[in-house]
Amino acid sequence: xxxxxxHPVERLAEEDTLSLAERAYRRLRDAIVQGTxxxxxxxSERSLAQALGISAQPVREALRRLEQDGMVITLPRRGxxxxxxxxxxxxxxxxxRAALEGAAAALAAERADAAALAAxxxxxxxxxxxxxxxxxxxxxxxxxxxxxxxxxATDNVFLIRSxxxxxxxxxxxxxxxxxxxxxxxxxxxxEHAGILAALQARDPETAEARMRAHVLRSLxxxxxxxxxxxxxxxxxPGPKTxxxxx
Amino acid sequence: xxxxxxHPVERLAEEDTLSLAERAYRRLRDAIVQGTxxxxxxxSERSLAQALGISAQPVREALRRLEQDGMVITLPRRGxxxxxxxxxxxxxxxxxRAALEGAAAALAAERADAAALAAxxxxxxxxxxxxxxxxxxxxxxxxxxxxxxxxxATDNVFLIRSxxxxxxxxxxxxxxxxxxxxxxxxxxxxEHAGILAALQARDPETAEARMRAHVLRSLxxxxxxxxxxxxxxxxxPGPKTxxxxx
DNA sequence: TCCTGCCATCTGCTATGGCAGAGGCCATGA
DNA sequence: TCATGGCCTCTGCCATAGCAGATGGCAGGA
Numbered sequence: 001x002x003x004x005x006x007h008p009v010e011r012l013a014e015e016d017t018l019s020l021a022e023r024a025y026r027r028l029r030d031a032i033v034q035g036t037x038x039x040x041x042x043x044s045e046r047s048l049a050q051a052l053g054i055s056a057q058p059v060r061e062a063l064r065r066l067e068q069d070g071m072v073i074t075l076p077r078r079g080x081x082x083x084x085x086x087x088x089x090x091x092x093x094x095x096x097r098a099a100l101e102g103a104a105a106a107l108a109a110e111r112a113d114a115a116a117l118a119a120x121x122x123x124x125x126x127x128x129x130x131x132x133x134x135x136x137x138x139x140x141x142x143x144x145x146x147x148x149x150x151x152x153a154t155d156n157v158f159l160i161r162s163x164x165x166x167x168x169x170x171x172x173x174x175x176x177x178x179x180x181x182x183x184x185x186x187x188x189x190x191e192h193a194g195i196l197a198a199l200q201a202r203d204p205e206t207a208e209a210r211m212r213a214h215v216l217r218s219l220x221x222x223x224x225x226x227x228x229x230x231x232x233x234x235x236x237p238g239p240k241t242x243x244x245x246x
Numbered sequence: 247x248x249x250x251x252x253h254p255v256e257r258l259a260e261e262d263t264l265s266l267a268e269r270a271y272r273r274l275r276d277a278i279v280q281g282t283x284x285x286x287x288x289x290s291e292r293s294l295a296q297a298l299g300i301s302a303q304p305v306r307e308a309l310r311r312l313e314q315d316g317m318v319i320t321l322p323r324r325g326x327x328x329x330x331x332x333x334x335x336x337x338x339x340x341x342x343r344a345a346l347e348g349a350a351a352a353l354a355a356e357r358a359d360a361a362a363l364a365a366x367x368x369x370x371x372x373x374x375x376x377x378x379x380x381x382x383x384x385x386x387x388x389x390x391x392x393x394x395x396x397x398x399a400t401d402n403v404f405l406i407r408s409x410x411x412x413x414x415x416x417x418x419x420x421x422x423x424x425x426x427x428x429x430x431x432x433x434x435x436x437e438h439a440g441i442l443a444a445l446q447a448r449d450p451e452t453a454e455a456r457m458r459a460h461v462l463r464s465l466x467x468x469x470x471x472x473x474x475x476x477x478x479x480x481x482x483p484g485p486k487t488x489x490x491x492x
Numbered sequence: 493t494c495c496t497g498c499c500a501t502c503t504g505c506t507a508t509g510g511c512a513g514a515g516g517c518c519a520t521g522a
Numbered sequence: 523t524c525a526t527g528g529c530c531t532c533t534g535c536c537a538t539a540g541c542a543g544a545t546g547g548c549a550g551g552a
Contacts, residue, residue, distance in 0.1 A: 019506090056534095070402065096349050
């Protein structure tokens with residue numbers, strides 16, 4: 001169970017100051033999304049506690065959070081098992097994430113302050129540089145940070161926590177999507193630019209529509225959604241609302 | 247702290263079989279939304295445990311869930327405080343809920359089976375009967391059940407749990423909205439009928455759009471959103487009123 | 493008066509132990 | 523052979539106790 005933490009943004013917080021429960025949560029979550037803990041595996045508080053070298057109490061707390069995330073299912077007095085984790089599940093979590101990311105973008109468009117917008121611009125520049133340099137892994141990092149900054153700009157704990165959990169689901173799917181085709185990197189970059197422009201323009205509707213379309217399209221590229229699915233439920237950026245360069 | 251449970255659907259599960267942590271969670275949540283536990287109140291595991299007559303462990307578990315819901319804020323080793331809970335917060339939670347309810351409706355349109363659709367039709371009939379009889383409280387109950395059935399039809403634990411938490415936020419706001427004007431009851435009924443029709447037609451897009459509009463409009467009636475079109479015309483309350491807790 | 497360092501006390505956090513429900517196993521009996 | 527009931531072990535759940543970080547008050551010294 002030596003799962004390499006796949007979340008660069010969370011790595012910023014030094015491991016030592018985190019509670020045992022938080023560390024157990026991340027390790028278990030990463031193990032699940034990586035497949036180290038296969039679907040259907042029975043996990044008990046005591047066995048995990050022994051494996052992790054800690055007490056059963058923080059393990060229990062971690063399992064409760066994972067249950068809220070839908071990653072494990074626990075039947076009272078009977079046991080806890082890892083939930084099924086196929087592509088279908090990931091696809092549906094991705095669609096939920098698209099809805100929530102859209103809501104986050106709308107809120108961010110209303111209340112992001114100058115500092116937040118500046119930080120977003122910084123990450124966008126980093127993403128552009130990494131794209132031109134042909135460094136997908138750096139693009140991925142900047143991508144995660146860009147979205148995390150938008151979440152933080154909403155100043156809404158529920159959104160931040162929910163989206164963190166949802167993004168954990170297909171983190172590797174996004175990495176795979178960015179490496180799918182050569183034109184994927186510049187396209188993702190352009191979409192980010194369009195989103196930031198909507199945020200700067202204080203346009204919640206456009207920000208939400210663009211963010212939602214961006215997430216859904218990246219899901220398609222990652223192979224989690226059939227191509228050409230309905231993104232037209234929302235108004236997609238038409239020729240009029242074309243994303244201006246930068 | 248004798249908070250009357252405002253959630254009729256959750257009342258169905260008998261109190262005795264529930265875990266102490268679950269009961270503590272519901273009691274605290276209801277106390278917060280009712281205002282019995284005012285925003286800014288300091289709540290500690292030990293004091294709440296003594297007040298509830300149980301150990302500190304289940305209380306801690308309840309507080310962790312409330313923290314995920316954004317209802318309390320806990321600073322490590324320092325304390326736990328009830329989060330601010332003004333109309334602005336409720337409005338933003340309502341908008342998030344609109345997005346998630348829309349996603350739930352879309353999923354339900356794809357995978358609701360005949361039994362689920364029949365149950366929805368039953369609740370719709372009950373809502374119609376209660377509307378014609380002029381019984382707002384019964385309309386409210388049928389309303390909650392209708393939405394809960396859609397959530398259940400998604401078969402997605404994350405959605406079900408998240409929406410349960412979000413709906414707790416403005417439960418009383420919805421009750422107030424239903425009693426706002428005489429024409430509100432039949433309008434909500436008509437909207438529900440339209441949503442069910444979209445579900446029966448297996449039309450995710452329409453279901454999502456109608457559900458989203460339905461939630462947003464009910465928020466407006468409840469006074470949580472300014473009247474107007476959708477998310478349009480939202481007055482930005484200024485950049486990020488960050489209030490450092492305590 | 494102001495600063496400084498100690499200490500009592502609060503908090504969340506973790507470890508440990510035990511309780512009760514839920515199956516599984518196996519001897520017993522028909 | 524098959525049903526049955528007692529036991530045994532597993533599980534999640536809860537209570538208790540103690541630890542460590544954070545805070546505030548207060549005495550003592552400049």
